[in-house]
Amino acid sequence: MRKDNVKDGEGAKVVCYRCVHDPYLGRQIQREEASSTCSLCSSIRKCIPLSKLVSKVTEILGTHICEGEHGRRWSDGLVDYQEGESIEYWVSEIFGCDNIEPVVGAVCRGLTSYSDDIQYSRQPFRLDDIGHQWCEFQEGMKHGVRFFNESAKTFLDWLFKDLDKYSASSDEHAVVRLLTPEDDPAIYRARTCMASGSVSEIAADPARNLGAPPKERAGEGRMNPVGVPAFYGAFERKTCVAELRPPVGSKVVSGRFRLTRTVKVLDFGRFESADLGPAPSFFDSKYNSKAGRRDFLKFLHDEITVPVLPGSERDYLTTQVIAEYLATHCTPRIDGVIFKSVQESAGSNIVLFSHVACAATSTVGRIRNGYMILGPKRSDGPCIEYVSDSLVYHSISKVKYETDDERLSEASREQFENADF
Structure with missing residues (x-):
């Protein structure tokens, strides 16, 4: 020294x-x-x-x-x-x-x-105590009290506290971003077409057939449960095609969309460089819990991008709950999220939540002997619209695979059954 x-x-x-x-x-x-x-x-x-x-x-x-x-x-x-x-x-x-x-x-x-x-x-980031809370949150969503879960809300309140104050040196690095029609960010959405009729169907009415589905046909996704539609898109056309993971020989149709009004979105990618407030002292006995929250928000970005395999849709529950919290309980209210693509390393995805991406749902009014559906409630309507003459037809001719390889030793069937892969 x-x-x-x-x-x-x-x-x-x-x-x-x-x-x-x-x-x-x-x-x-x-x-x-x-x-x-x-x-x-x-x-x-x-x-x-x-x-x-x-x-x-x-x-x-x-x-x-x-x-x-x-x-x-x-x-x-x-x-x-x-x-x-x-x-x-x-x-x-x-x-x-x-x-x-x-x-x-x-x-x-x-x-x-x-x-x-x-x-x-x-040292690599370790979940430690926060990881225990995260595992309890996941377990509760999948196998415990899914609705009216106060412990889950308490965890998310703590995790996203003061979210709008997280920023770096300027608005260019703010974690909560305002996307405006004036900025005109290019947003793309695509659909896989397994039959030729699907292509003509989209071409006949791309605004309807390429946009967010109606609530009656909305399946579950990473950020929405069944029956609650959301708009899934990407900022690059090739990214939105890659995110579909279409098989070789299939057809994909993509189109461009634009915002019609300002939306407030949480950009998970900006947690990497954002100023999340004063750094705690290493000499503070509570350093791990204080710094852990900062590191966990960055860890969460990786978690929400993990692909969910067919048959494992239950794994969507945690991200669906996070999305609903951001849309309904967070201050300020969040209209959507941006996160990295696992299919395109340089690409980014955007999800707009139901309250800004879709037409308003019906309201129920009271009449003499009960209640009746009165029709859609007043709202500003969807915040995003299709851009005319922006359709592109993609024929999938090649798919590139990247793998993480590990040597596998020969063993008996019993050994494999007891192994943790």
Whole structure:
């Protein structure tokens, strides 16, 4: 480790609350420690023993970093490299300061389990306590109290609290986005046509037959239950075709749609770069739960894009409940969501919820001897419409598969039945 400003002649080295830089730790030192002469700045203030500070940092490092992976790359020949950052970088991250600050060097000199010659990476995100809540939420939706589930609402209230305040440096990175007709975002929707009659049917009335289905014919999807239609589209034509996963030899018809009024959508992809509020202190005992919420929102983006295999539609329940919460219980009310495509790595999907994507449902009025359906209630109607002369006919001639391969050893049938794949 590099040299620091600690005076070697002093017996018990101490660091004052100002030299640690981290406000949370500084307040803790002021409350719990005694006054002394700081070994870094020579000021008389409340100080923490350096050995105690090193112990705290060692515990944090053990929880959050690991040795980076080794690899080889070509640079005028094969060169060995290790992913990650130096230990000084991670210590400076913990204190929230530059690595030239004296406290970084002082602590690094006391670390016995870490080396200047090794690069370190952040530990992969682990669900921990939040994962337990997430698993309980999923279990409750699939096998427990599905309707009027207060614990599910409590979990979602906590997860999406202050959603509209999550942003980065400008509106370009806001998690809750306003899409307007003036911006004219290109939105595409497609249908697989297994029979030639389906093609002519769409061509005869594309606005009706390519748009969101009526509630009587609405099947369940990732973001909607049966009977509650939603508009599923993509911002690229090839993405909306790929999302259908059409077989070779099939026909697909796609068309362009445009917004007729402003909608408010949650962009899950922006959680990757958004400012989700002040980062909690590593020295806070509740760091994992506070930071975990931030990381879990990013994890959730991956979860909602996982393809659901035929016969496993029950797995849609959790994302359907999340969509209904965003549309009916979230403040501000969300009109739809944007999430990445698993079929097109650079593509994005958009789902517009029923209250903005479809015609209004009927209302029921009271009459002398009961109730009667009065017809559609007043509303602004669908927020999206078909763009004339935008149909494209696609004949699927080739499908590209990408696989994650793992060597499978030969074994008995009993061994396979007990294996966890």
